[in-house]
Amino acid sequence: MPPIDAVSLPLKRAKWRRELKYRKLGKSGLEVSVIGLGTLAMGGGGYGPVDDRESITTIRRAIDLGVNFIDTSDNYGLGHAEEVVGRAIKGSRERVILATKGGTPWDNQGRVVIDCRKEVIIRAAEESLRRLGTDWIDLYQIHTPDPQVPFEETAGALQILIREGKVRHIGLSNFWMEEIKEWVSIDGIVSLQMPYNFLHRDIEEDLLPFCRDQGVGLISYTPLLMGMFAGRITQETRFDRDDHRSLYPQFQGASLRQCLALTDRLRMIAQEWGMTLAQLALSWVISRPGITCAIPGARHPNQVEENAGAGRRMLTEGELGEIDRILDEVGIEAQRLMPMRVVKVKKGPRGAVGLLEGGLKLGVPNSVVPGDMVEVDIVKGKVVGLFRGSN
Template identity: 40%
Template sequence: MSTDTISIKGISRPVSRIALGTWAIGGWMWGGPDDDNAIKTVHRALDEGINFIDTAPVYGFGHSEEVIGRALEGRRDKAIVATKLGLAWTDDHKPYRDSRAARVRKEVEDSLRRLKTDHIDLEQVHWPDGKTPIEETARELEKLHKEGKILALGVSNFSVQEMDIFREIAPLSTIQPPYNIFERATEREILPYAKAHDAVVMAYGPLCRGLLAGKMTRETTFPSDDLRSSDPKFQKPNFDHYLAAVEDLKQIADRHGKSVLSLAIRWVLDQGPTVALWGARKPEQIDGVNDALGWSLSDSDKTEIDAILKRHVPQPIDPDFMAPPQRD
């Protein structure tokens, strides 16, 4: 793993190009938490060379951060921890956007407490808040940055125009958009912007919520509290089309002696200054990380992947359904 690292402005140590994504560890929209396995998962990731952990308060409404805090006791120096802010939630756990200055400071203090740490390596604004000026959010984050509570700043799900406003106030080190073989809107503006401004793209959903793990069949179903039950990709007839594409992608993976999961992660890593977020909630789900490292796809592989998409999914579905509402 040592050669598969990337530098992020503001963080003194290189981070692994695969980061542990911990939405599922929080349990919300993933069938509930399993803390024992979650802690073992964090430990397995560290043992496998993943030193970059990405979380957020809204992942289980604080639970993911709390579990990570417990898992890193005695190992905090081994991990670079990224979290987020800017999403509040109602008493019945319905998230909404709130990036007002007071909320920003409260979230940072709450995250420090849950994570059992005196600093956050990377703090990201989870979603733009259309009712709060970006300048207000950025100014408060810059204050926290200067106080030493935050080492680096990033944004998630921001447009180029929103990032320009943010950068006038505070340094921007990372950008976190959805990005995978099937969801590629990031290529139009976000990825070129990252390259132009020395920012790292933290691609969330590189396995497209498990679709690119290669284990689903046409008979696979999802319970009502599973995010995928409301994702149009996983509804027929769309689901069948995406699964057909995965079958063809397996042929390319086979040529490299890899799984389609490894192919999907490798594809993201080959696109530029990227980190792939590897979501896991059980230690065995870390298995295979190293299979995505130490090789690259050829130009002809990438051309063939594009052809597979055009053949099976000529009108890909973007993950817009995931966007939380603005506050009332």
């Protein structure tokens, strides 16, 4: 990555920049800021209404603060987030490590599907380049595994993109232990992007140690649990109809009450340690062993200012222990199961594949037939139960 030009910056900004920490992303030569910027909400298709001018100001403010790692995806707002990122980084492309994702195209009615076939991946990357207004993508990530396509086919497409200079490094996202093992032998895999926050710690069991051994950088997404640990959500919060948080069980009923009780406890600790709740949540994530960086989503400059502040201070072992003690004491597990209807069942290389309402494509038990309802663990993206005859 070209060196960051700090000379022209006002002193205050240069200070922020000096203090924000950077780490190598896996085996790549990329040095990413420990706090990056997620742009899912900027797409406008999931977190309610969006203001592009505000999004662009937010991205530019992040870059000014030294946040050099920007994560987006082709399907955030069906290309809109990439276009916004492209406009924001015009003139400062060299200062940014740009990560996007593919493998989730959409049909002409705007329905997103999972499709990691060779020609789909190559076309998707080319369209991302056009929307982002750049000649290269620093990190191209497969958004989620496609249980219908052999991994060699997808990996082959990625190798072509690297050979052509369109993509510098390859990353994966939402690949759990059983899906990632075959991939690590592929040249150029440098990172894995997974959900990781106070309540979603599944990766600690096996993925995190595995990635550390393999030199794969771990990028934490939803580090604020979609804003829950940023402190603005209360029992009275009502989400817009097109804000996907209204569907998530942790934002409802007893689960929400428990989460809020936890945030109250953590807010007190944050105050004691001289930080905000959001900063505590982010510092915690990036201080956990094996985590390279977190990519909190933000739509307003003041949010990136607050979030970048978390990248200046790592928590000590004693502080991490104190938080674990509180998490154990409060002892909640955010509700994460959702029923979903199976629309089609097809054969995949590793068994039956269910196409679910909403575009998810997941491995299902062989006995599943169209019309069945399955229970999905939405954090792991796995079918964990089946309700027969509910059609």
